[in-house]
Amino acid sequence: MRTNKSALKKLALAVTVPGVAFGTLAGVVAAPALASTPTPPVYERIAGYSNGLSDSIHVQVTGGFFDNGTVSVNLESGSTVNVNLGQGTQTLHLTPTNVTGKINQATCSGNIRATADLYVSGGTGAYFGLTGDGTATLTGNIGVPRVHGGCLTITPSNFDKLSVHLNVVATAELSPEL
Numbered sequence: 001m002r003t004n005k006s007a008l009k010k011l012a013l014a015v016t017v018p019g020v021a022f023g024t025l026a027g028v029v030a031a032p033a034l035a036s037t038p039t040p041p042v043y044e045r046i047a048g049y050s051n052g053l054s055d056s057i058h059v060q061v062t063g064g065f066f067d068n069g070t071v072s073v074n075l076e077s078g079s080t081v082n083v084n085l086g087q088g089t090q091t092l093h094l095t096p097t098n099v100t101g102k103i104n105q106a107t108c109s110g111n112i113r114a115t116a117d118l119y120v121s122g123g124t125g126a127y128f129g130l131t132g133d134g135t136a137t138l139t140g141n142i143g144v145p146r147v148h149g150g151c152l153t154i155t156p157s158n159f160d161k162l163s164v165h166l167n168v169v170a171t172a173e174l175s176p177e178l
Helices: 005-035
Strands: 042-050 056-063 067-073 080-085 088-104 109-123 130-143 163-176
Touching: 042 067, 056 080, 056 163, 088 130, 109 163
Parallel strands: none
Antiparallel strands: 042 056, 042 163, 056 067, 067 080, 080 088, 088 109, 109 130, 130 163
């Protein structure tokens, strides 16, 4: 049995053209409904560490994004932290909820733990318009210099005398601003 190529082309067009037309019509009809469909949230995790006191910590962002950069900590700006990443920036506002620490007087070493609620107020680049809430935790091991048979009392004027290893982890659920 021979197949007529011309008949096959006509059959293909007869099936394809109405299907494309129906698909296009369905897309036009569904577009208004899809425009109002909420965008699902993006989950984000920022993690990093620092071996010493500095005004920035190297971080890696995972979850809805994969990016690397630094968290710039400016104590003079209060609780606002800038996250500078390869694909843009984010601004975080922290509200401390708990801070604990302990120094062993025999060894002049200890630990610190701080937790905070955070709000992401937006960003630039890939992070433009994303806002949301989350939490942040900072943990660290600290060493204090020994002076006159005891541990140095740390004050803002001698804070730089600490030996510190810090870990930071922040998580948030982000959604586009409406």
